[in-house]
Amino acid sequence: MSYQTADLLDAHEARLADGSLRVATPLLQRFGGRESFAGRISTLRSFEDNSKVREALAEPGTGRVLVVDGAASLRCALLGDQLAELAQRNGWEGIVINGCIRDSAVIATIDIGVRALATHPLKSVKRGLGEREVPLAFAGIAFLPGEWLCADADGIIVCRDALA
Template sequence: MDFFTADICDEYPDKTKVLGPGYQNFGGINKCQGVVTTIKLDKNNADLVALLRDEDGTGKIVVVDVAQDYFAVVGENLMKFAHKNNFAGIIINGYVRDTEQIQDIPVALIALGTCSRKSIPVTKSQRAISVSFGDVTFNEGDYVYTDNDGVIVTAEKIV
């Protein structure tokens, strides 16, 4: 991938939004790009499991809003599903676990931090809706670029 988020921001300042501070990459790759698909969870990740396990993720980045609830929503098993189905990355407004096991899985995983526990009760989610966190609104079909400098969002692919 021949892009740098800083260069994209410099070249297209009016077309880029930058995810706010506090998010870090726990995945096995430092750079990815793709079309946004959104899901809003109410703690439990059952619908996210189904998305990553059952859908073709080629060229996609899943943006997950779990309202910063202190539960892990992605770990080793979901990262394996994401890799198997060719997802480029996952961005979470929340937490992850199994960080030692996932560091070699070639999928970007951007989150606020880690938490050892997950939420057990199954709850409903919403798909393909706008989600806002980190001073950015992610819309279904937006485009995301990530690297070591950060995460940027554009309305369309520009690089």
């Protein structure tokens, strides 16, 4: 399905004033094979450890977007091609990472939305650390579990509920 953030913002502009609709600062680059995606937010906070990313993406993800706050680390990748393929197989709509990915050429061929700061060839450590379903804040906005995220070529928006 295709989403146009600009059209959604035009139609719901009044919601910007009360904070129920938020626009992310354009810091994240597109890497996945799906240009636009949307779904309920599932959150994860993890610094340079992708163990919990794998756990989350192993779950059924239908209708959800995993938002990962990696504290903007540029020292290793939190997502690679194997995890992107796992996410696609399990029905995740997309993955948004405040950090890096690797295997970007392969991820570009996988039918999943992926946004991240950059690429880095080094994989992360695996210590099983991270927090699930907690409020996150990066790119100038809050990402709250259960809220709605929509991303396309123009950017990322977050809203308390799905926008028609």
